Amino acid sequence: MHLRDGTGELLDPEWQExxxxxxxxxxxxxxxxxxxxxxxxxxMLDLRFRIDAEDGKSKIVHTLPFKQALSIIPEGKTxxxxxxx
Numbered sequence: 001m002h003l004r005d006g007t008g009e010l011l012d013p014e015w016q017e018x019x020x021x022x023x024x025x026x027x028x029x030x031x032x033x034x035x036x037x038x039x040x041x042x043x044m045l046d047l048r049f050r051i052d053a054e055d056g057k058s059k060i061v062h063t064l065p066f067k068q069a070l071s072i073i074p075e076g077k078t079x080x081x082x083x084x085x
Contacts, residue, residue: 001016001027001028001031001051001052001053002051002052002053002054003035003049003050003051004049004050004051004052005048005049005050006048015056021061021062024053024061024062025062025064027053028051028053028062028064029064029069031051032051032064032066032069033069033070035049035066036066036069036070046066047065047066047067048066049065049066050063050064050065050066051063051064
């Protein structure tokens with residue numbers, strides 16, 4: 001998993017093996033949300049970044065922009081799954 005923002009990158013030197021593409025996607029989502037939560041605890045939310053996951057041949061097999069890892073619910077809106085009484 002490599003952290004990129006279009007101008008720079010932070011390459012992860014450690015390889016993680018995933019048993020399936022779904023497991024990889026779940027791992028990337030968890031990582032992005034973990035990074036966002038660290039930023040949020042410091043009072044900011046930086047959505048400029050993405051994580052690119054590559055295979056052993058340096059081919060990108062999954063990309064997740066930070067802004068796609070969360071949903072922003074505007075004030076006055078309800079969650080789609082929320083039920084009203």
